[in-house]
Amino acid sequence: MDWFFIIAVVAKIIAIIAVVxxxxxxxxxxxxxxxxxxxxxxxxxxxDILGLRIIGLFQPIADAIKMLTKEDYIPPFVNxxxxxxxxxxxxxxxxxxxxxxxxxxxxxxxxxxxxxxxADINVGLLYIFAFGGLAVYGAVLAGWGSNNKYALLGGVRxxxxxxxxxxxxxxxxxxxxxxxxxxxxxAMVAYQSGYWFDGKWIPKWGLFMxxxxxxxxxxxxxxxxxxxxxxxxxxxxxxxxxxxxxxGMRAGLFMFAEFIEMLIIxxxxxxxxxxxxxxxxxxxDGFNWPWGGSWLLPxxxxxxxxxxxxxxxxxxxxxxxxxxxxxxxRFRYDQVMRLGWVYLLPLAILNVAITGVVMVAVGK
Amino acid sequence: MELILFLIIGLTVIGAGMMVILTKNPVTxxxxxxxxxFGLAALYVLxxxxxxxxxxxxxxxxxxxxxxxxxxxxxxxxxxxxxELTTGMRRALGLVVAAGILLVALAAMKGLVSPPxxxxxxxxxxxxxxxxLYRRFLLPFEVASVLLLIAIIGVVAMLKQKSxxxxxxxxxxxxxx
Numbered sequence: 001m002d003w004f005f006i007i008a009v010v011a012k013i014i015a016i017i018a019v020v021x022x023x024x025x026x027x028x029x030x031x032x033x034x035x036x037x038x039x040x041x042x043x044x045x046x047x048d049i050l051g052l053r054i055i056g057l058f059q060p061i062a063d064a065i066k067m068l069t070k071e072d073y074i075p076p077f078v079n080x081x082x083x084x085x086x087x088x089x090x091x092x093x094x095x096x097x098x099x100x101x102x103x104x105x106x107x108x109x110x111x112x113x114x115x116x117x118x119a120d121i122n123v124g125l126l127y128i129f130a131f132g133g134l135a136v137y138g139a140v141l142a143g144w145g146s147n148n149k150y151a152l153l154g155g156v157r158x159x160x161x162x163x164x165x166x167x168x169x170x171x172x173x174x175x176x177x178x179x180x181x182x183x184x185x186x187a188m189v190a191y192q193s194g195y196w197f198d199g200k201w202i203p204k205w206g207l208f209m210x211x212x213x214x215x216x217x218x219x220x221x222x223x224x225x226x227x228x229x230x231x232x233x234x235x236x237x238x239x240x241x242x243x244x245x246x247x248g249m250r251a252g253l254f255m256f257a258e259f260i261e262m263l264i265i266x267x268x269x270x271x272x273x274x275x276x277x278x279x280x281x282x283x284x285d286g287f288n289w290p291w292g293g294s295w296l297l298p299x300x301x302x303x304x305x306x307x308x309x310x311x312x313x314x315x316x317x318x319x320x321x322x323x324x325x326x327x328x329x330r331f332r333y334d335q336v337m338r339l340g341w342v343y344l345l346p347l348a349i350l351n352v353a354i355t356g357v358v359m360v361a362v363g364k
Numbered sequence: 365m366e367l368i369l370f371l372i373i374g375l376t377v378i379g380a381g382m383m384v385i386l387t388k389n390p391v392t393x394x395x396x397x398x399x400x401x402f403g404l405a406a407l408y409v410l411x412x413x414x415x416x417x418x419x420x421x422x423x424x425x426x427x428x429x430x431x432x433x434x435x436x437x438x439x440x441x442x443x444x445x446x447x448e449l450t451t452g453m454r455r456a457l458g459l460v461v462a463a464g465i466l467l468v469a470l471a472a473m474k475g476l477v478s479p480p481x482x483x484x485x486x487x488x489x490x491x492x493x494x495x496x497l498y499r500r501f502l503l504p505f506e507v508a509s510v511l512l513l514i515a516i517i518g519v520v521a522m523l524k525q526k527s528x529x530x531x532x533x534x535x536x537x538x539x540x541x
Contacts, residue, residue: 081392082391121414122414122415122489122490123414123415123418123490126415126418126419126422126490127414127418129418129422130405130417130418130419130421130422130425131421133421133422133425133426134421134425136425136429137398137425137429140429140432140433141395144391156433159429159432159433163426163429163430166426183415183490
């Protein structure tokens with residue numbers, strides 16, 4: 001344990017939490033603004049500082065102040081311990097997941113290779129799944145601790161949905177894990193920077209290798225995230241969900257956890273299926289075009305481009321998730337269950353079987 | 365450093381384990397069980413087996429969630445209601461089981477004075493665990509799988525059997541097994 005290592009880890013924790021919190025706050029704005037554009041409205045544009053509005057970008061700040069200063073009312077009939085504990089249990093596992101996600105290529109700082117991942121564990125993906133599985137406790141305990149029938153039913157719906165789709169989510173990635181031969185997300189990205197057919201044209205991104213896995217991962221991930229069209233646990237507009245009895249920042253924590261989860265899913269999809277920070281034809285010294293010729297770049301420029309690429313891919317995924325959220329209506333509860341167990345799960349198992357057969361046939 | 369962490373986590377696990385049986389509310393009890401398993405996972409990390417730790421959390425987080433739902437759905441308890449263990453028979457039975465588990469635990473811990481050292485081999489890595497499961501422990505692994513399969517089929521069979529009975533009255537379990 002040398003000091004350099006400790007300082008690097010602490011710096012990474014602070015930087016990542018700051019950035020993720022900032023992005024999650026911004027996502028509330030993205031959600032409102034994108035829905036406004038899709039529905040031909042103006043959207044939030046009134047919050048201003050000294051008359052300055054910049055397309056409503058101050059709205060998240062106003063929202064945050066509102067959340068924090070709102071009355072935090074604990075109804076007299078709730079189980080106080082569980083009621084207090086539930087938002088924390090919903091929020092902490094989501095933050096903990098960030099520890100195993102690489103945020104970019106490793107950097108060379110003071111002669112040392114520093115990876116952009118807080119904890120360099122070789123079972124990163126399993127670690128993320130482990131904490132993802134814990135996230136269900138927040139929802140269920142909120143429902144139970146509220147001592148409210150509607151909230152309890154919402155919590156039970158949340159647990160049924162999240163436990164069901166966790167199976168699909170895990171199985172959809174088993175095929176990818178088999179191909180990559182690792183659970184380490186950085187190693188997965190390294191694998192995807194290869195090219196098909198010994199050529200130099202098509203990168204070996206996960207999406208091109210297993211489109212079915214990507215197709216299964218997306219609905220399962222949105223269901224884990226409890227967002228429309230899978231928002232039966234919450235369903236604030238009519239059937240009433242698990243955090244009915246929460247107000248102020250406690251309710252805000254549930255919402256915040258959901259936004260960070262969406263960010264994490266976008267990251268995972270980018271890292272596992274879209275090549276992470278890999279840009280086609282970009283090597284460590286610049287672009288090497290497959291049609292000959294090259295464009296040499298200094299190392300820092302390559303690294304910056306790679307960070308930018310990952311950010312771009314994550315943004316595209318978030319745009320896609322918002323598109324889904326504002327396009328589809330909510331599934332009925334039985335439809336959610338049937339989709340998960342009857343359609344997604346067999347397809348996921350089929351995908352694993354096909355992957356195994358192909359891998360044996362290719363002789364890898 | 366590692367000893368301090370071991371002591372903190374170990375005491376947490378023991379405390380949580382005690383609370384599982386000391387609290388009267390089954391929901392709180394289930395939550396402490398989660399904490400105990402989580403602490404065990406932390407101990408695995410300390411021993412250099414992050415893979416087993418991740419599996420521990422994954423499997424038990426889901427499993428206890430189901431237990432939790434069991435309490436919520438089937439026991440139908442209110443906040444104030446608690447389990448009562450009053451009969452002497454149950455207490456005696458509990459004592460016997462506890463003594464048996466203690467004996468097994470003591471036998472396992474015999475000759476152990478300091479906390480176990482982390483393994484320097486990669487015994488806890490995914491590849492090593494996979495090879496051990498599918499080569500050396502193949503038979504127990506398959507037997508366990510069959511056992512789980514039987515449980516699943518049993519549940520489905522029980523549910524299937526119930527549905528025609530519900531329609532009219534009577535019927536009963538007429539010879540079907």
